[in-house]
Every structure is written in structure tokens, then in C-alpha cells.
Amino acid sequence: MERYRVVFHVDEGNGARVILALNNTGNLTADLGEDNVEVELVANGEGIMALLKTQYLNKEQIAELAPKGIRFIACDNSLRQMGLGNDALLGLVAVVPAGVVEVVKKQAQRDGPISGHHSVPTQRALP
Numbered sequence: 001m002e003r004y005r006v007v008f009h010v011d012e013g014n015g016a017r018v019i020l021a022l023n024n025t026g027n028l029t030a031d032l033g034e035d036n037v038e039v040e041l042v043a044n045g046e047g048i049m050a051l052l053k054t055q056y057l058n059k060e061q062i063a064e065l066a067p068k069g070i071r072f073i074a075c076d077n078s079l080r081q082m083g084l085g086n087d088a089l090l091g092l093v094a095v096v097p098a099g100v101v102e103v104v105k106k107q108a109q110r111d112g113p114i115s116g117h118h119s120v121p122t123q124r125a126l127p
Contacts, residue, residue, distance in 0.1 A: 013046035044099025075099030
């Protein structure tokens with residue numbers, strides 16, 4: 001079976017969109033198999049709100065998804081703009097300097113993002 005690499009990009013704090021992205025990451029790994037897919041959820045802008053320790057709505061679902069190999073990434077620029085430090089994030093969240101740069105780098109590696117605010121996914125399977 002092909003190995004897939006997918007990036008979900010969340011840049012808004014809309015709870016329904018965040019839940020949709022989290023559900024889709026779980027569905028993807030369940031359908032393709034954890035060993036056949038690498039999944040990252042990159043959050044920047046208001047999207048980082050979903051990865052905060054104080055975010056009770058998503059905390060359990062994120063904790064269930066992380067052991068399945070799903071990586072959660074937050075944008076440091078967004079954290080600083082909101083006056084937050086890395087300590088505000090759930091412990092399993094990695095921080096990158098710029099979330100949009102992370103998405104662009106993944107696109108260059110042929111990992112197209114599935115954005116929480118776009119209706120058409122641009123994911124690609126790698127041979």
C-alpha cells in the first residue's frame with residue numbers, strides 16, 4: 001500500500017472547523033492504517049486556540065489522536081501575537097517559528113495541505 005503524508009492546516013478558531021479537522025485526521029488514520037499515513041495538523045492564527053491547555057473541547061480528542069502518530073504543530077508567531085508562551089500549549093504540541101512556512105515546506109515535499117477553511121483538499125499521495 002502507498003504511504004501517504006498529509007497536512008491539515010487550521011487557521012481559524014471556529015470550533016466546528018477544528019472538530020472537523022480533528023475528526024478527519026482520525027478517520028484518515030483509521031481508514032488507511034496508522035502505518036500507512038503521516039499526519040500533521042498545523043495551526044496558526046486563531047487556529048492555535050484549539051491546541052491550548054485551557055481548550056477543554058478538543059483536549060481529549062487530541063490526546064487520543066497523538067498516540068496514533070498524528071503530530072500537532074503550533075505557530076510561534078501566532079503565539080507571540082496573542083501574548084502566549086509555549087507553556088500555554090498542550091504538552092504534546094510542537095512549535096515551529098511560522099506555521100505558514102511549515103505548510104509551504106510540506107507542500108514542497110508534496111504534502112499538500114487540507115485547510116480547515118477550504119472545501120477542496122489538495123492532498124497528494126507519494127509513490
